[in-house]
Structure formats: C-alpha cells, structure tokens
Amino acid sequence: MDDKALEESIEEIADLIVGSKRIVVFTGAGISTESGIPDFRGPDGLWTKVDPN
Numbered sequence: 001m002d003d004k005a006l007e008e009s010i011e012e013i014a015d016l017i018v019g020s021k022r023i024v025v026f027t028g029a030g031i032s033t034e035s036g037i038p039d040f041r042g043p044d045g046l047w048t049k050v051d052p053n
Contacts, residue, residue: 001009017023038044 033039033042038046040046
C-alpha cells in the first residue's frame with residue numbers, strides 16, 4: 001500500500017469513527033500486555049482472582 005492509499009484509508013476510518021455513536025475494537029491478546037496490562041492467564045492474570053466454585 002502506498003502512502004497516499006494509506007492516508008486515504010486512515011481518513012476513511014477516522015470519518016467512520018467520528019460519525020459513530022459507539023465503536024468496538026477487537027485486538028489480539030498482546031496489545032494489552034505490551035501496555036503493561038496483565039493478561040487473563042498470566043501469573044498475575046484475572047484467572048487467579050476468580051473463585052472456581
């Protein structure tokens with residue numbers, strides 16, 4: 001994808017976001033861990049705080 005096509009795609013996505021009441025973004029598991037947010041199954045993940053009963 002060349003720079004012009006990329007810029008047009010970004011502008012199109014930005015217009016969709018601005019015109020929306022709500023948006024949902026699906027990402028992979030690595031996006032949160034890269035930001036310092038623990039994952040679900042990690043040693044400090046949410047699963048360690050869930051009562052299995």
